[in-house]
Amino acid sequence: MIHKIERDYYRFKDIIKGRIKQNLKKYITKGELIGAQGKNLISIPLPQIDIPKFRYGQEQMGGVGQGEGKVGTVIGKGGQEAEAGTSQAGNLPGEHVLEVEVSLEELASMMAEELDLPRIQPKGHGIVSNLANRYSTIRTSGTESLRHFKRTYKEALKRQIAHGEYNPDNPNVVPIKRDKRYRFWKPTPRPEYNAAIIYIMDVSGSMGDEQKEIVRIESFWIDTWLRSQYDNIVCRYIIHDAQAKEVDQNTFYHTRESGGTLISSAYKMAKTLIETEYPSQDWNIYVFHFSDGDNWSGEDTKLCIDLLKYHLCPRTNLFCYGQVESRYGSGQFIKDLRDAFPQEEKIVTSKIDDKDAIYKSIKEFLGKGK
Amino acid sequence: MIKVKNELQDLQKQIELWARDYGLDFFETIFELIDAKHLNEIAAYGGFPTRYPHWRFGMIYDSLSKGYEYGLQKIYELVINNDPCYAYLMNSNTSVDQKIVIAHVYAHCDFFKNNQYFKNTHRKMVDEMANHASRIRHTGEGMGFEEVENFIDLCLSLENLIDVHAPLRKENDILGFLIEKAPLEDWQREIMIMLRQEAYYFLPQAQTKIMNEGWASFWHSKILTEKALKDVDIVDFADHHAATLATQPGQINPYKLGIEIFRDIEERWNKGHYGKEYEECEDIEFKKKWDKKLGKGLEKIFQVRKLYNDVTFIDEFLTPELCEKLKLFVYAYNKRNGTYEIIDRDVKKVKDKLLFSLTNFGQPMIAVTDRNFEGKGELLLTHAHMGVDLKLLEAKETLERIQKIWKQPVCLETIINGEKRLLIFDGKEHREKAL
Incomplete structure (x- = not known):
């Protein structure tokens, strides 16, 4: 049925x-x-x-019930706000x-x-670790539900022509048993692609809880999207103020330091990580860096740009820099990056002023399908 | 668990005989044993094997299957008012369950056949529903399913705007009015006619929920305890029966209320607890022992199941004693605490509230009062306010939908917070006027 x-x-x-x-x-x-x-x-x-429909409102309606209880006994809870505003x-x-x-x-x-995010085109050849069965081949026996209609008729046609039984004026093609062709599966290698995501966050004194919440939400969605695009994903987390250190996910979102900001420290660490653990021929590498953009000195910024240009950029699919607006305003770093890499497609910068801007920012980061 | 059809057939034949012996009178009843998934599907379609395509059936199915999966609810039986009657039994029911359900079903079938409010229902509705389904599908192929579904959505917003006294109060049959007078395309009119027919088919079931379930429970209990139960079945029966009749505060269980009233009627007419002489007797002790051994109980309940609906049933047979025994109360919403609270156990108030919630099958009474309102072709609807306001936002959305059908502005006269208001929707925006 x-x-x-x-x-x-x-x-x-x-x-x-x-x-x-x-x-x-x-x-x-x-x-x-x-x-x-x-x-x-x-x-x-x-x-x-x-x-x-035209209906009675439950609150004014009340009703009749059955059971124990005195006048005033509460029998149920009413009107919680369902959809704020609507x-x-x-x-x-x-x-x-x-x-x-x-x-x-x-x-x-x-x-x-x-x-409108494009699907990501993984770079490299991927690792063949999986054989998937695909119906990509044809056999002369099989179950009727797998019969290949076109191929069967082609065979019948060939046979009829060869036997001189085919009449173009009355094109009747009737397959017989040995014409029948069936789909059949063949193990086909399916490449798997690996991706490594390195999240970097500035946790210096100027990054407040609100900023971290933005980073948390944005990276959650970035993560979710990338996971749907790759077979294997590894995430690494780096926090930095004047010094960088690698931490676990929980610490990443909840640490607050008070020091100054040396962005290069984190970039150096990312560079080492990539070089030692994620050779770029096997890995699609993403780096997301979030900061309020208040770097310690112009000199350090220059160092950052060099690191990007010679080490990070050549090895990564994408380097994204998100600058969140903090209480102390927004720094210079985003402008420095934009000036230094006006043409570089792999480097994407985005300004995230508040939570509402997260949506747009995700689009800026992932909108290129890299 | 009954897997073999034969075993079930024997059971069915036996129970059918007992039911007929008691005087139940029903159409031929065809039982089908199906699995939970299939039962949920048919239940989602309102009991019918085939309905027209519509998303809300999918929504109901979703909630039924989840409820079943999580063990929160289980449908034992489904029965359709049709000649022959169709009943579906879940194949995982225990054999005691099946006995109860089969007896229950025969009583429902008797009710369908004999209650006067079902007199004019279409007795070949299974076929009719299938016809509707294929016509609507066919229309969908021509017009596009999306367009057809959208129109069905509009009609369903009006499915409660029909005349419970049909055909006596035509002005309450807003669906019927729109079919005649609204500027509809042919395919739209055809769909509206079918949906109106379906709404009228289901109406008596909404009008007799308490009675119908009470009647079926009364008889399953009687047939099982007097005839069908073996000793080993007793505990299972008690368990099932108690679950069926369980009440939750704040909710009336129609099975429970209905069976209690029928049993009370049976007892009163057996003992003669009715009529002038009994009413006027003031000796309470004497009244308690009053038993004229009339034995008219069964005869009376058969008559009641023929002539009454929930409103008249409650009005006439919910006595003060019964009201007290059943611990009925009125509850209301307490704005300050945001909770529903018991406010009264007074018999008259309980009865009034209950009757109000059953009047017009629980739906607000709305009538067409002018189809050329203010001489501009506007449609004026009037809500006969009986103490409870309409849900305002939903009423406005409903107006929008009627306007889509009527094409001209649509107005609704109602009362909001004690003030007479006119709600107007002109196709673009909502307005409100004090009257």
């Missing part, structure tokens, strides 16, 4: 996807979903997509918020569609 419900079910899912997309920017910039990191499925609360409807009896489960990949691909 064919389950007709499937069609309606997928239509419903489509509608939901549309709803999520409408609100995607909100979800992305609010960072609500990041808490669920580590799980593959994310639950998104959507207001029930019910069909509007309606006062809430979690009333009989009115439900729909919890929709979406996988991170789905979300990433929705984001990519919304931002």
Whole structure:
């Protein structure tokens, strides 16, 4: 029996996807979903997509119930704010918020569609580590469901011509058993691509919690997108003030130092990491650096530019610099980079003034498909 | 668990005989044993094997399957008002479950066949629904499914705007009115006619929920305890039966309320607890022992299941004693605390509230009052306000949808926070006027 419900079910899912997309920017910039990191499925609360009707409001309506309790006994909770700003409807009896489960990949691909992100073309040849079975070959025996229609008729035609049975004026081609051709699978090597992402964050005194939140959200989405594009992803985290050190993910987002800022220290560390652990013929390498752009000295900036030009840039797919606006304003570094590399496609800079700018910034970073 | 069809057939035949012996009178009933997935599918389609394509069926299916997966809910049975009646049983039910469900189903079928509010329902609705499905699919192929689905969405917003007294109060049949008078394309009119027909088909079920479930529970309980149960079944039966009748505060369980009222009627008419003499007797002790051994209980409940709907049923047979015994109360929303609280256990108030929530099958009463409002071809609808406001935002969205059908501005006269207001949607923006 064919389950007709499937069609309606997928239509419903489509509608939901549309709803999520409408609100995607909100979800992305609010960072609500990041808490669920580590799980593959994310639950998104959507207001029930019910069909509007003339209906009584539940609150004024009240009702009749059954059971124990004195006058004043609470039997249920009412009106929680469901969708801030759009309606006062809430979690009333009989009115439900729909919890929709979406996988991170789905979300990433929705984001990519919304931002019009191109698929990434991995560089290099990839490592052949996997043989996938693909229906890429033809056999003379097989199950009927795999019969290759065109090839079967071609064989029949060939046979009929060879036997002189084919009449172009009455082109009847009738396959017989030995004409039949079937699809068959063949193990085909599938290259896998590896990527290494190096996140660098300035944690000097001027980078406040708000700035870090921006970095956290933005790198979460960058990470999600890149993961959907590569088979293997390795992430490394470097924080720096006047000195750089490698840390784990948790520390990366939660450390706050008070020192000054020497960006070159982090770039040097990234360079060493890449040179020793991620040879660029085997790895697609991404570096994302977030800072408020207040480097210690022009001299250090010059050093940074040299490091970029001779070491980082030649080895990476992409070097992204995101400058977040801090309480103390925004530094000079972004301008220095733009002046130094006006033409370099691998270096992308983006100014992220507030949370709303995250969306645009992701697009700037990943919009080139590198 | 019953896997073999024969075993089920024997069970069915036996229960059918018992049911007929008790006087239940039903169309031929065809049982099908299906798995949970299939049952959820049919349930999503409102009990029918084939419906027109629409996303909301997918939405219901999604929530039913999740509920089943998580063990939160389980549908035991589904039965359709049709001649023959179709009933679906879940194949993973225990055999006690199946006994209960089969007995329950026969009582529903009896109710469908005999209750007067079902008199005019289409008894070949399974076929009719399938026809609708294929016509709507066909229209979709011509017009594009998206366009057709969008129009269905519009119609569904109006599916509760039909006349419970049909065809006596035509002005309440807004769907019928629009079919006749709105500037619709032929395919749109055709779809609206079908959806209106479906809405009228489902209406009596909404009007007799308490009675219908009460009747079915009354009979499954009677048939099982008096006839069908073996000793080993007792615990399973008690468990299932108790779960069916369980109540949660703040919610009326129609199974429970219905069965209690039917049992009360049976007892009262058996003992003669009715009529002038009984009502006027003031000796409470004497009244308690009152038993005229009339034995008219069964006869009475059969008559009640024929002539009443939920409103008249509650109005006439929910006695003060029963109201108290069932611990019914009125609850209301407490704005200050943001909670629903019990506010009263007074019998009259409970009854009034209950009756209000059942009147017009629980839907606001809205009528077409002028189709050339202010001489400009505008449509005027009037809400007969009975103490509870409409949900304002949703009402506005609904107006937008009616405007899409009517094409001219659409107005709704209603009361909001005690003030008479006119809500207007002209196709571009909403306006509000005090009246």
